[in-house]
Amino acid sequence: GDSVTQMEGPVTLSEEAFLTINCTYTATGYPSLFWYVQYPGEGLQLLLKATKADDKGSNKGFEATYRKETTSFHLEKGSVQVSDSAVYFCALSGSLNTGFQKLVFGTGTRLLVSP
Amino acid sequence: GAVVSQHPSRVICKSGTSVKIECRSLDFQATTMFWYRQFPKQSLMLMATSNEGSKATYEQGVEKDKFLINHASLTLSTLTVTSAHPEDSSFYICSARPVMADRGGLEQYFGPGTRLTVT
Numbered sequence: 223g224d225s226v227t228q229m230e231g232p233v234t235l236s237e238e239a240f241l242t243i244n245c246t247y248t249a250t251g252y253p254s255l256f257w258y259v260q261y262p263g264e265g266l267q268l269l270l271k272a273t274k275a276d277d278k279g280s281n282k283g284f285e286a287t288y289r290k291e292t293t294s295f296h297l298e299k300g301s302v303q304v305s306d307s308a309v310y311f312c313a314l315s316g317s318l319n320t321g322f323q324k325l326v327f328g329t330g331t332r333l334l335v336s337p
Numbered sequence: 338g339a340v341v342s343q344h345p346s347r348v349i350c351k352s353g354t355s356v357k358i359e360c361r362s363l364d365f366q367a368t369t370m371f372w373y374r375q376f377p378k379q380s381l382m383l384m385a386t387s388n389e390g391s392k393a394t395y396e397q398g399v400e401k402d403k404f405l406i407n408h409a410s411l412t413l414s415t416l417t418v419t420s421a422h423p424e425d426s427s428f429y430i431c432s433a434r435p436v437m438a439d440r441g442g443l444e445q446y447f448g449p450g451t452r453l454t455v456t
Binding site for chain 2: 254263264324325332
């Protein structure tokens with residue numbers, strides 16, 4: 223079945239450091255890929271998305287590029303802030319297995335940014 | 338836009354009682370809503386898919402009679418935890434997929450979650 227693999231956290235960075243959170247996926251067909259962010263005690267918010275190969279999703283300084291050749295969708299930010307501390311989830315939907323209804327989530331990566 | 342609310346945000350109940358959690362899409366219509374359960378420091382586990390006007394589809398291992406789902410309108414789905422026990426304590430999150438989501442969209446909009454504690 224489909225799966226999403228994320229790097230284990232926590233990722234601990236100092237403010238203004240460069241961030242990369244790795245995400246790879248296994249799926250049939252051409253899924254859409256997402257990054258969601260969860261702040262403490264809250265639900266998930268869509269951060270960015272990409273719907274086809276080579277698409278780049280971006281929002282709030284975060285970017286991720288849909289790489290079909292490496293089945294990856296790594297999240298990057300050039301300069302993190304303390305307010306970026308949260309749990310980040312990579313997800314996919316729309317594969318031949320999963321269909322267009324469900325999201326398949328990775329296990330989440332906790333980011334801790336210190337001043 | 339695309340706001341989903343949940344009520345209550347926190348609830349504490351005694352073992353053996355039932356608890357109802359509401360999920361509402363505030364500014365869009367959703368034919369499909371999803372219910373997730375999240376354990377501490379873990380990912381989301383899809384419990385069921387709720388379609389307006391029809392029976393929910395439950396994931397394998399989720400007890401239909403314990404977690405009752407009703408999707409009565411295009412903006413409201415409810416999850417009732419029946420005869421709750423301490424092991425049902427968890428963070429429950431709903432999400433909604435807009436009626437007009439296109440093929441390229443597919444995103445779901447999530448509620449803020451409900452923390453259930455069963456004593």
